[in-house]
Amino acid sequence: MKPEAVIFDIGNVLIEWQPERYYDAVIGEERRRAMFAAVDLHGINDQVDRGADFRDTIYGAAEEYPEFRSEIRMWHDNWLDLAKPAIPQSVRLLRALRAQGTKVLALTNFGIGTWAIATPQYEFLKEFDHAYVSGHMGVIKPEPLIYEMVEDDCGINPESLLFTDDRIDNINAALARGWQVHHFTGPQGWADCLVSHGLLTPEQAT
Incomplete structure (x- = not known):
């Protein structure tokens, strides 16, 4: 799907x-x-x-x-x-998805104070359709509630969500809820995943 x-x-x-x-x-x-x-x-x-x-x-x-x-x-x-530096290819992938009209969200363990520090420094953090920030939600990954809160808020069926995270415990928690997942070990693997799902062409995923 x-x-x-x-x-x-x-x-x-x-x-x-x-x-x-x-x-x-x-x-x-x-x-x-x-x-x-x-x-x-x-x-x-x-x-x-x-x-x-x-x-x-x-x-x-x-x-x-x-x-x-x-x-x-x-x-x-x-x-x-x-918290540095940015990972350039991942940022390009975020922007390429948005350029194609794909809804792009963030789900991150981040404090209220640290988010306030990071967002002026990293402009791309303001480019999500919505950022789900644990500090504002009062719950962190990989607790199931945070995934449920995302589902309830975004209104998208779990099986229609594709999630990437570098921590396998966070990935497994999303998988348990029926999300599509990709364990992030580097930006090229994530790029290949997005291409395989038909979200980007190989040229767009560079």
């Missing part, structure tokens, strides 16, 4: 999200490994993605782990350096 709408994840699909890489460059791998072993920074970020205040959550964690206070605060203070 040809999809009626294409749904993009954002982190590691449209924008690289590799906090460990940032910290390795700034504080060194050894210090980074020690910090990530002691502090569940990704788990703390999940709180932000559920709608918690960005600064309060990160700064609160920094006070809980004073030995890493300055490094943890970087997650907030230098957030754009963690």
Whole structure:
């Protein structure tokens, strides 16, 4: 079935999200490994993605782990350096789909505060027909409720949705609801998927 709408994840699909890489460059791998072993920074970020205040959550964690206070605060203070760069071919695919008249949505684990920082920096984040942002929804992937909320809001049958995400747990949750899915491991594989579904020509998918 040809999809009626294409749904993009954002982190590691449209924008690289590799906090460990940032910290390795700034504080060194050894210090980074020690910090990530002691502090569940990704788990703390999940709180932000559920709608918690960005600064309060990160700064609160920094006070809980004073030995890493300055490094943890970087997650907030230098957030754009963690969330970069854009993935150019994925952005071109988003725009090519829109140019063809395909409805293009986003479904992303993103905080209210981080979304407000990202959208002025990355203009393409404003180009979706609708962006479903977990912080505003109060629920994160891969919890089934967030997929149900998307279905209810967009009004498109699950089997007519094509979703890509870099995390297999998020993909499996969408698959369980009957969505068409593509596990994103790189933009060329995603381009090939869109061509195979008849949404783009090979020339449009470059």
